[in-house]
Amino acid sequence: MKVKPKKSNSMGQYAELLSRYLFPQKGTLVLLTLLLFASIGLQLVNPQIIRYFIDQAQAGSAMQPLITAAIFFIGFSLVQQLVSVIATYYSENVAWKTTNKLRVDLAAHCLSLDMSFHKSHTSGSLIERVDGDVNALANFFSSMIIHLFGNLLLMAGIIVLLFRENWIIGAGMAFFVVFAVFMIQWIRKFAVPVWAGWRQANAEFYGFIGEHLEGTEDIRANGAVGFVMNRFYTMLRKMLPLRVKAFLGFCAMWNMSIFVFALGNAMAFGISAYLWYSQNISLGTVYLIFFYTELLAKPIEKIRTQMEDLQKADASISRIRELFATQSEIKDGPGVLLPKGPLSVEFRDVTFSYDGDQPTLKGVELNLKPGEVLGLLGRTGSGKSTMARLLLRFYDPQSGMIALGGTDIRNCTLAELRKHVALVTQNIEIMQGTIRDNLTFYDHAITDKEIVDVLTELGLGSWYESMPEGLDTMLASGGGSLSAGEAQLLAFARVFLTKPGLVIMDEASSRLDPLTEQRIEKAVSKLLTERSCIMIAHRLATVQRADHILILDNGHVMETGRREQLAADPNSRFSQLLATGLEEVLV
Ligand SMILES: Nc1ncnc2c1ncn2[C@@H]1O[C@H](COP(=O)(O)OP(=O)(O)OP(=O)(O)O)[C@@H](O)[C@H]1O
Incomplete structure (x- = not known):
């Protein structure tokens, strides 16, 4: 079995995977992109309606424009919900179709690999590749690229609209975005490794349970239940501090997000108050700024989680590519057909070794008539x-020849x-x-x-x-x-x-x-x-x-x-x- 050397994932490899699995879904992707633009537009428009409503109400305007604004607001909100439901439906669809195709290709590839591959890979590790890694890619295929792009666009849209209101608030919030991204990334440096440690301990724990449940008969027959339970408790004991640390890390990340966004709100309020006192903006605009500041939290959070997903996808893509690169040494022959009916069997000076070292068969000769x-x-x-x-070509001999019905079996498929x-x-x-x-x-x-x-x-x-x-x-x-x-x-x-x-x-x-x-x-x-x-x-x-x-x-x-x-x-x-x-x- 040959394993080609592993390379890091370049853009080319992403493009290859995307074009092979995602390109056939291009119609749905275009639709998803349009839905995304619609959703961004609606999210940006709604606060403008509220601003209009507040300013009109404050100026003591007639009821009719207020009612019209309220109806528009409700209408846009409903359309936005509808758009997000349709987008979810289509993005799940794309994820399922693309990952399923990848799953099928990987399963077929694994089945085509020779016995030496299967002997050296546990079924658990193959299931992890064919299902676990492919699942990790589902988000990458379905929405990550569109959403990453969409969230960047939403963030840029908010900043541009804030600049339009007043350059001070625009510049202030642009600074806040940079600060928030930096702080959230900084705290991740401490939180992520403890999470990785916890996940590793978890995987080992489940591996232990699975293995010992399968071997239940042997464990009982050998009177080893007590020892196994002892090991079980030891593992649990080791997991407790990891779990506490992991959740403290999670808490720290969560609190940091709340703290950063509270700072953002405070800054928005401060600048708005200053601009309002100096009569540069209306009360409606103060609300608009507050709304947009709240809205900014979403893309910042989303971009962070999408960057994490991208890292996970990167690791999964590497492992999947490595598996695809593994080639079976047992290859189909040119396709000679075997005769129908009973077959003669011939071994001519067959020598075979599993590890290429000590031969298991040495110069075997056999002649069996049909x-x-x-x-x-x-x-x-x-x-x-x-x-x-050897007769079924689970392995090929290092030397000699095996024939069925007079045909060298390496010539058949x-x-x-x-x-x-x-x-x-x-x-x-x-x-x-x-x-x-x-x-x-x-x-x-x-x-x-x-x-x-x-x-x-x-x-x-x-x-x-x-x-x-x-x-x-x-x-x-x-x-x-x-x-x-x-x-x-x-x-x-x-x-x-x-x-x-x-x-x-x-x-x-x-x-x-x-x-x-x-x-x-x-x-x-x-x-x-x-x-x-x-x-x-x-x-x-x-x-x-x-x-x-x-x-x-x-x-x-x-x-x-x-x-x-x-x-x-x-x-x-x-x-x-x-x-x-x-x-x-x-x-
Ligand atoms: N996948 C493998 N990798 C490495 N060595 C192997 C493998 N399978 C079998 N062997 C070794 O090859 C030798 C022959 O094994 P084989 O299974 O052909 O014996 P056998 O005559 O069929 O024995 P039994 O009657 O017990 O089934 C043994 O020493 C075995 O340990």
């Missing part, structure tokens, strides 16, 4: 599952290869969902009749009939509602439905009850007809089905040959295994 069954034997850790992983090769492992994943979804993996091309036929054929007919809602019956995550045998048979049913040419089966090594074993034996017989099969065998009965035997020892082929021949040769390792009993020797 429709034959290979019994793959070897001690735990000898490399049996690794051979299966991954989708084509995985359509023809099915893997049934001991760990059967049952997802929370209907029986249908669990069997078809959401492939709507598979009909209900096909599914029911396969279930009946595998001896699951009466089990299926007992399901209250048929194929729509929900199965619990992890297959809690199924017996081990039923779960195994459902895994076989999945394979039957995909109709592969090669089945790789990692046989369950644990003993099942005789009845279930019998059902599984029958199902395996059906599974093997008209298919090639590689069976990682743990039971004598299974080995008896094999045409060919391959025994691995520490990544080497220790012995290989036709089963009858090896069984007949008293010196072969296989005949010794048969004599001793497979389970005792191999497991």
